[in-house]
Amino acid sequence: MSKLYIVPTPIGNLKDITFRAIDVLKTADLILAEDTRTSGKLLKHFEISTPMQSHHMHNEHKTVDAIVQKIKGGRTVALISDAGTPAISDPGFLLSRACIENNIEVECLPGATAFVPALVNSGLPNDKFVFEGFLPVKKGRQTRLLLLAQEPRTMIFYESPHKLVKTLGHFCEYFGDDRQLSVSRELTKLYEETIRGTAREVLEYYTQKPPKGEIVIVVAGTNK
Secondary structure (H helix, E strand, C coil), X not given: CCCEEECCECCCCHHHCCHXXXXXXXXCCEEEEXXXXXXXXXXXXXXXXXXXXXXXXXXXXXXXXXXXXXXXXXXXEEEECCCXXXXXXCCCHHHHHHHHHCCCCEEECCCCCCHHHHHHHXXXXXXXXXXXXXXXXXXXXXXXXXXXXXXXXXXXXXXXXXXXXXXXXXXXXXXCCCCEEEEEECCCCCCCEEEEEEHHHHHHHHHHCCCCCCEEEEEXXXXX
């Protein structure tokens, strides 16, 4: 039966893909990829020859309707992003919502996502947490940080390497120098590291050692 599969892909180590994910990608009629060049390397590694089409944040509004019609016409479609689980700070939500609205079955496979190992590695409470993804770049950033300063649950953020020091500086300013946090970088890859400490300590570390790679920040909630 035709449906939309949402398929997580490795965030670094290719061994983290599941047998089921490989099977779905091999048997689907079409794979939607955030970047066909990046995904092409993954598909080649696992000898997957399924046709691939670009589906990313710049074209998803225009392509959703056509994809829905393809699935209604009997085709099985698998959605992947460059790394991790689609729709988690990546394209995917619009398509899954459109499929649900059109009574198309949507099935998300379990698999890799960056924030779970970062949360568990942090040593901070993980019984209750809030995923914030990327903070607003300019408009709304201060308002969001002021609100989050009062958040009692552990908070999870994604950040790019060239903005990490600035963001850690904002955490010192709005959350306090002594707020405990953890920065996980290059998860599952050769140079994976997790740096833990106060906001000020971690800021000083990365000020002296500019980071590279994908980054997840885990911040303790307020105890006030």
